[in-house]
Amino acid sequence: MKTRFVAIALAGWLVFGASQAAPEIERLWESAPDFLQPESVLFDHDRDLLFVSNINGGPTEMNGQGFISTVGLDGRIAKLHWLDGLNAPKGMARIGKRLFVSDIDVLVEIDIEAERIVARYPATGARFLNDLAADDEGRVYVSDMMSNRIYRLADGRFEPWVDSPRLAGPNGLAIVGATLYVGCWGAMEADFSTKVPGHVLRISLLDRQISDFGADRPVGNLDGIEAFDDGSLLASDWLAGGLMRIDADGDVVRLDPLAQGSADIDYDPGSRTVWVPMMKEGKVIAMRIAR
16 A cells, blocks of 8 residues: 555564575566556466555545456457446455455455446455455455454455454455465554564464464565465565565565565465556566576
């Protein structure tokens, strides 16, 4: 998210991971800089395309100007305005022919083939719905960065699932098996700044117990996270910029520095491709990670 920040040497938080060898990164393409604050990218493997959410305004502004774009796997924008009429849309998740999008205080359900909104699920008490993840049972989990909550859509009911100050600005979500991984921004001041950046947490889908992933030391102002190799995670740091790998033992390796505004990523393990929306630059970058 766009923010001002209390000056802090973020690079110092990552020194502990410097001893690890980083895998090679190959830049595949950069899209045209035609997006309007692209916040999230989602790979649709059934249709071989990417969805990109565009905030197009303030991140909490209910202006109806937000929209979703579609992009080919070659980086060419297919439809800049694939679906309009949203309010600062951010994270996305797909279940079959349905696309779910967070929209400040509402979860929006879109029929992909009809290209239209078919349902809206208000989130009581929500202030800043952000990233999404769906489990194998078709339940959708949504982070609320400002209220330190995770909401869940299950059986048509959208309600708080976990509510804890320990979440410390929950942003990116990823599900592996019975575990929900949460990339935290850090405890926020009124201007989105943090005295201490966030790290990754784990929440059991079975009993909702919260634990640290790797260690509780600061990692960064985390935005998107995705499952990677051997139990590690990929994560983006919005404020410092960059793509990193976070291992289960707490080590962090910066894979690509990128620029500030590195937002909600997606990753395809088959092609080892990661897509990063660059929110401040209005483009998406595709990279391949070597084995």
